[in-house]
Amino acid sequence: QLLKFVPIGKETEVNLDSDWPHPSFDGAFLPDNYDVRKDGFNASWKVLDLNRNFPQSWIGTRVGLYESAFGFKLFMPNDHYQQSMRSAKYAILFISLTFMVFFFMETINKKRIHPIQYILVGLTLSIFFVLLLSLSEFIGFNAAYMVGAAATTVQIVIYSSHILSSKKLTVFLMGLLSVMYGFIFTILQLEDTALLVGSIGLFIILSVIMIWSRKVDWYGGVNK
Incomplete structure (x- = not known):
């Protein structure tokens, strides 16, 4: 299971709070701040349009939106x-x-x-x-x-x-x-x-x- 976000805005901010104790952060951007605990975790990202690999506007459809995606996986340790x-x-x-x-x-x-x-x-x-x-x-x-x-x-x-x-x-x-x-x-x-x-x-x-x-x-x- 995974959850990812695509930073399509000029400034994309994501704040997550979950009760899953074993996140595996994944994607083009790691969280700026995160805290992993036994009872869950919280994490926050802030991505500017200058950090991603596609412009704010474009002509055509061949743009790598998902190459700049970020998020986390629900990691299951030692199953x-x-x-x-x-x-x-x-x-x-x-x-x-x-x-x-x-x-x-x-x-x-x-x-x-x-x-x-x-x-x-x-x-x-x-x-x-x-x-x-x-x-x-x-x-x-x-x-x-x-x-x-x-x-x-x-x-x-x-x-x-x-x-x-x-x-x-x-x-x-x-x-x-x-x-x-x-x-x-x-x-x-x-x-x-x-x-x-x-x-x-x-x-x-x-x-x-x-x-x-x-x-x-x-x-x-x-x-x-």
């Missing part, structure tokens, strides 16, 4: 479609980190994991994002995220318990997946600080992986 798309952007990173953990477990546990098993785990992680989008249309984003995360975590943990044959590693994997899902969920709830929190979190995760990988002898197993 379930936008949140689902944002979460999908983390898919490659999420799957890569999970594969890396499986590789470390394979090296430490000295139990080979077949590429097909990696693919099955990757498909499960991918299906999470499909579940998230489809379920969020009926039960809301937060509930859909919890259901999808729980379902895929349980599926991967049960499958991995037979692959790894180690309760300790299985519990570790379950905790790690829970932390990763929780981390992404936290980022998705943020608006202004999402990039900052996400970059710091990824830096910490990479640091932990680097510290943990120091114990691995890549040619012979685990350093004692």
Whole structure:
């Protein structure tokens, strides 16, 4: 939804007062003054005929009136479609980190994991994002995220318990997946600080992986 004005007068003044808390100002002119609050916003524009790209009078019809239009859009922050798309952007990173953990477990546990098993785990992680989008249309984003995360975590943990044959590693994997899902969920709830929190979190995760990988002898197993 959007509302725009065309400054056809010598001096065009517009004053808006709305109870919509998330405006997105758009067009050829930004407001001279505006105040955005939790319960709404107000904004004012003042456009002179000298600032627009068409004259006060003309002959013919080929005049770009709408090129000088200004106004605002009703922005919907973090609806379930936008949140689902944002979460999908983390898919490659999420799957890569999970594969890396499986590789470390394979090296430490000295139990080979077949590429097909990696693919099955990757498909499960991918299906999470499909579940998230489809379920969020009926039960809301937060509930859909919890259901999808729980379902895929349980599926991967049960499958991995037979692959790894180690309760300790299985519990570790379950905790790690829970932390990763929780981390992404936290980022998705943020608006202004999402990039900052996400970059710091990824830096910490990479640091932990680097510290943990120091114990691995890549040619012979685990350093004692």
